[in-house]
Amino acid sequence: MSDNLNVKLLLARHFIDGELLTLPAEELLQQLSPHEIGQLLSDIIQQSEALFPYSCLTSLLREHHLTPALDNSTALTILTRLTRVDDAIKVLQWLVQPHSSAICEQLTRLVDKEPSSGVRESYQEGALARYRGEEVLNHWRETTAICYASQPYITQEMALFPFLSKIACLRLALSTQGYYQPGDEDCIALLSEEPAYVEFAFQSLTQATAYLQAIHQHQLPYAADKAFTIEEAHILARAARVAAFRDESWYGPLMAQLLPLVSLAPGAAKSVPSQSLAIALGHAIAGVPTPESVIALRDTITKVRHAGVKKKLERDMKPAERGLAARPDMTLRMGNLLKPSKKSSALLATCLETGYWLESRYKWQQWHEQLLEALAGKKLATSLIWWIELAAGESRALIVDSQGQYRDAQNKLWEVSADAIVRLWHPLHVEYQEREAWQAFILRHKITQPVRQAFREYYFPACVASFAGFLIDLRPFVGTARAESWKIDYCCLWRCFGDFKVEITVGTSLYPGVQGHSEIETCAFYNSTTQGWQPVETEAIPVIVLSEICRAIDLLVSVSAFSKMPLSEQRQYDDYRAGVEGALAARKELLQNLFAAEIDSNRLSFIDKFAVVGLYRIHLISGRITLNGAPVTLALPTETLLPPQSEPLAIDIIAKVQACMAG
Structure with a gap:
C-alpha cells in the first residue's frame, strides 16, 4: 500500500469514525496532492451517512488554504450528495476540466430544491446559470431584472455575469452580503482582472456620487438613511475595493466627493443619506487603503454630525493607516498630497511606523522626492533616523539635517547615492552603544520625533514568556485591544503583523464591554504560509518584528494587568x-x-x-x-x-x- 493511500485511509477513518491521529490532520493533508484531496472528499461523502464529516474536512481545507482538484467523475459523486447551492458552488471552484451534462443536471436539481429567496441566493443561482446554458442564464437575468428593479446597483452587477469568467461569478456569488471587515476573504483580486467589472466599478461609483450630489443640491428629495439599500451599499463598497486594489487614477478624487456626501445630510441635520453605505465605504478604505481615500476618511470624520457613523468611521482610521503602510509606494505618495500640519505629520508617522513589522523598504529616489522634499513630509523626514543601505552589505543609521546633509550619531557627514535603499531605523538595528549615541544626539539637538524612535522600547525573545500569568482587568484589556486593531475570537485576541500573527489566550470569553478579571494563559505565534497560518517559534521571527509584536502585547498588559499570581490566591488582596x-x-x-x-x-x-x-x-x-x-x-x-x-x-x-x- 502506498504511503499516500495509507494517509487517505487514516484521514477517512478520522473524519468518519473519529479515530485519533498521531499527527494533526492538516499535516497529513499537506502530504496529499490536490487530486488526492479531491478523491478523499469523494470517499468521505460516499462512506458517511451524514454530511458532517465532509463539512469538517472542507472547513479544514479552507482554514489551511488547501485546494482540491476534481475531475467530472469526482465532482459528480460529491454533488449527488449535496443539498445546498452554496456547497455546490464550492465544488465547481475545484473543478479542473470542462463540466459534463451530468453535472448540469445536479445543479438543476439543487436550484429546483432550493429556490431563490433573497439577494445572496439570486447571485448563487446566477453563478450556476453560467454552467447550465445560455437559455437558463437569460431567463435568470430577465427574472432578477424585474425582481430587483427598485435596486439598480443589484441589477447592474447581476447584468455583468455573462461577461465575467465563470470562476469570477462563483467567487462573487460566495462573497458575503454582510459588512466587509479588513482581513475578510474577498474576491477583489479576481474581479480586478475582469475588464467588465472594472468598468462597472467606475460607472456605479460615479452614478452614486451624482445621485448624492442631486440630493445635496435639493434636486431630489432627501430622506434619512434611504438613499441606498443595505445590499446596494455592499455592492458599491465592493466596487470601491476593486478600484482601490487597482489604484485607479479616478478613485481618489471620486472618494473625496462620495464619502462626505453619503456621511452628511443636506443642511445641518444630524442624519445621513445612507448609514449602510457610509459604514461600508469606511470598511472598504480600511481594508484596501490608498493615500487619497485615507485622507478622504480623515477629513470626513471631522465633519460628520451623526454620532454613530462618526464612531464607526473613527474605528476604521487606524486600520486604514496601518494598511496603507503595507503598500509602501503609496505611503510615500501622501507626502505630496497632504497639507503641512500636525495631523498630516501624525498620519504619515503612523503609516511609516507600521513599516517596522512590515519591513518596508524605499528606493532613495522615491523617498527623497515624495517624503524628504515634500511639503508635508520634510519636517517629519528630518526628525527621524533612517537605516540606509549605502552599498551591498553596508548600512548606516543617518539623519538628514536642515541643509539636506546626512549625519551619523557622531555628527560625521556621509554621502548617499541615488541607488540606496532606505528604511526607518529601529534601535535593534545597532548595538547598545550606538543606541545611546543616538539618544544623546536627539537630546543635544532638541529634536522632537513624532515616532518614538531613539527612545523606543524594544524586546528580546525571552520577554515573551513574561506575559503569561498576569491577572488582567478585562474592560481596559479588551477596550485597548479593539482600539489597537486586535480581533476577538472567543477567549483569545489576535492580530496580524505582516506575515506573522499572535494570539493571546485568556481564561474566559471575550466580547466588547466585558467586565471582570481573568488571567493571560498563553501567547502563541503563527506564520502565514501557502498552507495557512502555521505555528512558529519566536526565534524564527525577525527580531524587529518580534520586538514590535511584544511592544503591542506589553501595551495591553500595561493598561490592564494588576497582579501575577493564581486568581484564587489573588482574591485575598x-x-x-x-x-x-x-x-x-x-x-x-x-x-x-x-x-x-x-x-x-x-x-x-x-x-x-x-x-x-x-x-x-x-x-x-x-x-x-x-x-x-x-x-x-x-x-x-x-x-x-x-x-x-x-x-x-x-x-x-x-x-x-x-x-x-x-x-
Whole structure:
C-alpha cells in the first residue's frame, strides 16, 4: 500500500469514525496532492451517512488554504450528495476540466430544491446559470431584472455575469452580503482582472456620487438613511475595493466627493443619506487603503454630525493607516498630497511606523522626492533616523539635517547615492552603544520625533514568556485591544503583523464591554504560509518584528494587568477588587511609605505608571525595568522590605526599585 493511500485511509477513518491521529490532520493533508484531496472528499461523502464529516474536512481545507482538484467523475459523486447551492458552488471552484451534462443536471436539481429567496441566493443561482446554458442564464437575468428593479446597483452587477469568467461569478456569488471587515476573504483580486467589472466599478461609483450630489443640491428629495439599500451599499463598497486594489487614477478624487456626501445630510441635520453605505465605504478604505481615500476618511470624520457613523468611521482610521503602510509606494505618495500640519505629520508617522513589522523598504529616489522634499513630509523626514543601505552589505543609521546633509550619531557627514535603499531605523538595528549615541544626539539637538524612535522600547525573545500569568482587568484589556486593531475570537485576541500573527489566550470569553478579571494563559505565534497560518517559534521571527509584536502585547498588559499570581490566591488582596487602578494606587502608596526619604531627595519619582530612579523606569503594573527604552535585568536584593505573604508582584517591584538605587 502506498504511503499516500495509507494517509487517505487514516484521514477517512478520522473524519468518519473519529479515530485519533498521531499527527494533526492538516499535516497529513499537506502530504496529499490536490487530486488526492479531491478523491478523499469523494470517499468521505460516499462512506458517511451524514454530511458532517465532509463539512469538517472542507472547513479544514479552507482554514489551511488547501485546494482540491476534481475531475467530472469526482465532482459528480460529491454533488449527488449535496443539498445546498452554496456547497455546490464550492465544488465547481475545484473543478479542473470542462463540466459534463451530468453535472448540469445536479445543479438543476439543487436550484429546483432550493429556490431563490433573497439577494445572496439570486447571485448563487446566477453563478450556476453560467454552467447550465445560455437559455437558463437569460431567463435568470430577465427574472432578477424585474425582481430587483427598485435596486439598480443589484441589477447592474447581476447584468455583468455573462461577461465575467465563470470562476469570477462563483467567487462573487460566495462573497458575503454582510459588512466587509479588513482581513475578510474577498474576491477583489479576481474581479480586478475582469475588464467588465472594472468598468462597472467606475460607472456605479460615479452614478452614486451624482445621485448624492442631486440630493445635496435639493434636486431630489432627501430622506434619512434611504438613499441606498443595505445590499446596494455592499455592492458599491465592493466596487470601491476593486478600484482601490487597482489604484485607479479616478478613485481618489471620486472618494473625496462620495464619502462626505453619503456621511452628511443636506443642511445641518444630524442624519445621513445612507448609514449602510457610509459604514461600508469606511470598511472598504480600511481594508484596501490608498493615500487619497485615507485622507478622504480623515477629513470626513471631522465633519460628520451623526454620532454613530462618526464612531464607526473613527474605528476604521487606524486600520486604514496601518494598511496603507503595507503598500509602501503609496505611503510615500501622501507626502505630496497632504497639507503641512500636525495631523498630516501624525498620519504619515503612523503609516511609516507600521513599516517596522512590515519591513518596508524605499528606493532613495522615491523617498527623497515624495517624503524628504515634500511639503508635508520634510519636517517629519528630518526628525527621524533612517537605516540606509549605502552599498551591498553596508548600512548606516543617518539623519538628514536642515541643509539636506546626512549625519551619523557622531555628527560625521556621509554621502548617499541615488541607488540606496532606505528604511526607518529601529534601535535593534545597532548595538547598545550606538543606541545611546543616538539618544544623546536627539537630546543635544532638541529634536522632537513624532515616532518614538531613539527612545523606543524594544524586546528580546525571552520577554515573551513574561506575559503569561498576569491577572488582567478585562474592560481596559479588551477596550485597548479593539482600539489597537486586535480581533476577538472567543477567549483569545489576535492580530496580524505582516506575515506573522499572535494570539493571546485568556481564561474566559471575550466580547466588547466585558467586565471582570481573568488571567493571560498563553501567547502563541503563527506564520502565514501557502498552507495557512502555521505555528512558529519566536526565534524564527525577525527580531524587529518580534520586538514590535511584544511592544503591542506589553501595551495591553500595561493598561490592564494588576497582579501575577493564581486568581484564587489573588482574591485575598484588596487591590484585586479595584483592578488596575487599585493595584497602581496600592503600589505607589507602598513605595511612598518605604522610600519617603528617597522621594524627598528626588532619587525616586513617579511618572504616569512608572517609578523612576535616575535613567531607570520600573513599570508599576508589569514590573518591567527599562533603561532609556532598553530592557534591563538587575541582581535583586536577597532580603525584601515586605513580609513574604505580601502580594508577589509588589514584592518584585520594590526589590527592583532597590536594585536600581543600588545600581
